[in-house]
Amino acid sequence: MLILHCPNCGVMADETELTAGGEAHIKRETVGSDDAAFEQYLFQRENPRGVHFERWRHTSGCGKWFHAARCTASLEVFGTYPAQTVEPPKEITDKITAKRPGWSWRSFS
Amino acid sequence: MSTRLQTKGRLVNRDRQISFSFNGKRLKAYEGDTLASALLANDQMLVGRSFKYHRPRGVVASGAEEPNALVNLGEGHRFEPNARATTTEVFDGLKAGSQNHFPSLEFDVGAINQHLSRFLPAGFYYKMFIHPRPLWKHVYEPFIRQSAGLGKAPDAETRDPDTYEYFHAHTDVLIIGGGVAGLTAALAAGRAGAQVILCEQTADWGGRAAVDGDEIDGMPVEEWIKNALQELESMKNITLRTRMMGAGVYDHGYVLCYERLTDHIGPSEGPRHRLWKVRAKQVVTATGAIERPLSFAGNDIPGVMLASAVRDYAINYGVSAGDRTVVVTNNDDAYRTAIAMLDAGLSVPAVIDVRATPDTPLIERVKSRGVRVMQGMAIAKVKGGKRVTGVSVCSQAGEGAVLEDIACDVVAMSGGWSPVVHLWSHCGGKLTWDEAGAFFRPDPTRAPLSFDGTPFVIAAGSANGEMDEGAVLADAYTMGQEAAKRVGATPKGAAPTAKDTAQAPLLPVWMMPQGASYKLRSKMWLDYQNDVKVSDVQLAAQEGYESVEHTKRYTTLGMATDQGKLSNINGLAILAQELNAPIPQVGTTTFRPPYTPISMGAIAGEAKGEIFQPLRRTPMHDWHEAHGVYWEPVGHWRRPYCYPQSGESHEDAVNREVVNTRENLGLLDASTLGKLIVKGPDAGKFLDMLYTNMMSTLKPGRCRYGLMCSENGFLMDDGVVARIDDDTFLCHTTSGGADHIHAHMEEWLQTEWWDWQVHVANVTEQYGQIAVVGPKARDVLQSLGGMDVSKEALSFMGWADGTLGGIPVRIFRISFSGELSYEIAVDAGRAQELWELLHANGQQFGVMPYGTEALHILRAEKGFIMIGDETDGTVIPQDLGLHWALSKKKADYLGKRAQQRTHMTDPDRWLLVGLETVDGSVIPDGAYATGEGTNANGQKVVQGRVTSTYYSANLKRGIAMGLVLNGPDRMGEQLTFLKTDGTAVHARIVDPVFYDKEGVKQDV
């Protein structure tokens, strides 16, 4: 039962107040995309044991989406940040590098 | 025999006698007794039967680890199976009964299994019931079901009358376990100023220290406990709870604690159990240790008990388990039992010690009181059937040749102690093997981690592997201070101290004697409840089971309701021995919460009866209720299904409502419809992305029906959109869609198009919505007065604001029935008032309210699709012939790209058609149309299925819609639909619009 800091309203939210939204930083593919790119967008997901970037919505709360950088093995949360971004903030990737040297996730490292 | 002693018993109140019953027999107990101590006081050593062999079972332990003394409690609505007698407090009038026997506890026919035990070895079920396959369903499965389970399941007709609740508590430090370690840790954390919850699973503080301990801080242990409690109670930052067990430790400091509020007094006011959902920054597990049994032949005969339990009963409850106690041990601690028995005036014929060890103070004390100490010796076998009558003694080194028989009625065994590491382990805390103590202890370098990556569980005292009182206190204080430091408090004060008695090292002995024959090994129990013996684990190892997790499942070792609290270490030591591997390499099985079973009621919390689930009521709910409504649950909503009049069946009522709405006037409560306001300069652009059709071209004052698809292309919702002004749209969703379409819109706005200027608000519940439907709809509105509802002023698919009968309303001229129809939105606070007004004024026009079933039939007569009937998450608009609603002008909308994928454009997708039965009957819902031949799995080929099917009272025949292979090209063709009873019904493919094909009735 995780507890995550909502970067939008500042509440430490219980997992039961949140809705998990799957993988973060997915780029939308649409009309004009080839089948491979569209398949990647719709269906292909990371499933790492370790560093992961996820989307969460503070459903029973401020209603806003945010992202969490988290270790799926130790459950350590490296940080949460608002959803209006296409990549994790540097301070969070720096923190992950300090704790998990050599990490990589999709194109981020 | 077991009986009540003259000595007092620290936990019982001899001044208050109470009575309870066991298997219908009335027995006496004292306040403070557990059911186990009370049964022993009444010479009821035999308390149950084991699972597999139905062997007689007696009390073994004195606490939560008890595997045997499981009983039925209560009766009728309060009946509960598998309650542990050792943790059940007796109250006046308590009714208990033994379980897993037939016809009686004393005489049980299932006990025949023990004579068949040679044929029921490890893995018996897997080996026996696999062949021949066809026997499984009718022979094996019923047999296994019959013999499965220990206690009896409560009667299906009973309803638990008690209430339960949750309590969410946030704290700095949670300390689990109220023995001297827990109290000491609480003193340390509390003095430092941290906020602390300290919980103890039993009714009493201090744990076992008062039974065993000499002195703490120079005073008797009991006095020290009293003082410690006084100090803790005086601290405002400390919450003390007894009868509250730490049940499970989960992610990020989340801990479930199980508080039993009334079990010790019987049925009472208020909640029976409270499940605490604690969020602690730090968790200290001061959960103590559990004594291990020894493996010798006949160690399951009633009267063979843990040495610590034997002295617990004597000292805590003033109960002797028997007159003559033989102690058998591999360590010094068990000598305390001999002393306790002697102090109680009972006899100890011998202490059998597998070690050859020089005298230590404890051994000295026992010897000095004239007890015979037999060193290097072991028990060859225990004699007796339903009760121990004696032991045969042999040399530990040999193969079990009997040297001597000793008569006794209790065997007090001790194989050493294992720290209770369950709560440490639940959330990933790792263990390390302690060679000296022969146990697993928490490895503090591999503790469970919290969200910030720092450890959040600390083990303290015996739970941390410290077994001597002085060391326990020092460790617990240090760990309490550590917890305080980690939450930012500053440690103060000094640890309590105790002098430890020097003890000789324990000798790890996993089997007795060392060279025991198969015959002996097949009588050495590891798991008393599930009947797993040393020979079973050995057999598993011989058959190739190397993983402890596999061996557990194969033999069922540790899979009983006690989850192997006594058996696991002994079992895996046997496995290690057999595999010739060191114990830590074999490892432990996984510790899973809860520590001991918790009630289903506590898990459900407050959610029962009226508040089992939220029930959503529309503003007109009370009116429906007062007018004979038959409800239909729609999600959490209650919607009128129909309004039966006196003597009318539901079917009749629906048919009447359907006809009346087409011929006169119907009123429908449509309040549950989702209503979302979408506003902003980019609102049109946004809705063009969300709906498949064009919304940005809609004119203010007008309405348009729209479809929404997911990014996968599948149809997810539909509804009418009204444009309020240039910047503002009102989107109606399905009843089930209000919340998730709102969330869907917010998701796209927040996470993809966050630069678009659009706001969304869910105003579903701001309005009651009333559909006024039928040829007289206009008449009734005109009779109320207030606004012009003529065709000219308010044409089909238009909307207008105004008042009706003095009530402000917004009227939409939309129709889901094909009739002249007005949907009226009114502030929820006045919705019932308007409904009543319409109903009263409608009398002259033959008004009748109608429910959801009539709504469905009316729409099906018109061939209108329903999300959830015609769609199931795999259907695209093209399947439903809704091409007209798919904009070709728009470059993009959600789902557009997906609808270009090959499977979506497959010409063989099943397509929507109407279905008309040849005989006029109603096709069963979901029925499949058969095709030619069989598929690769040998199943009949199918070529279509029914999605909606009703009796149409207007057409006086069955009508249906369905998805059919090439359906629209096969008009007039006849299909065969199979019913579940094997018969078939034939239907012709027709146009899905059955009624008023030209659509003239709605546009008048």
Place this chain on the structure above:
Amino acid sequence: MSEAVSALKSAEYQGFARVSECGLRGMITVRGDLASRKLTKAVEDATGQQMPKPRMVNTDGPSGIAWMSPDELLVMVPYADVTGKLAQIDKALAGEFAMAVNVSDARAVFALNGNAREVLAKLSPADMRRSALPAGEMRRTRLAQVPAAFFADADDAFTVVCFRSVAHYVFDLLKAASDPSSDVGYF
């Protein structure tokens, strides 16, 4: 002319805490840029209250402003004034990327007096300690299975807001949680 009615018509229950439905409250959801001076003025003028800091509520009797999310406020006014206040806010926000909608009838409001923190802690996972949820801070969370929001005044009396359709459910929850034999003694 008839009066608009609240979901439970001012039902009450006395347990170890007192639960009372408050009747209809004027409530307007305002969304927009909370840093905007125009928006700030619009809601301050409508209520006589100051723009609250994140998560906070500024109230005086029936009038108040609550911070609900980074782009959302709940403006509270007397129920009878809501139409006028909404028009006033709409006018003040003209030309601004913002939205104001009347949600008065979509809500039910309860007053919780007595050991309210204990009652709410049975139903919500929120940290109910005074240090974590001081007077004047709005907590949006859930009560058992439905969304809700609440805040305390200086006397630790709580105002609880939920959706109208579940008013009955929430009232029953609060009743069960304040059962006289069920006080916990934690706060």
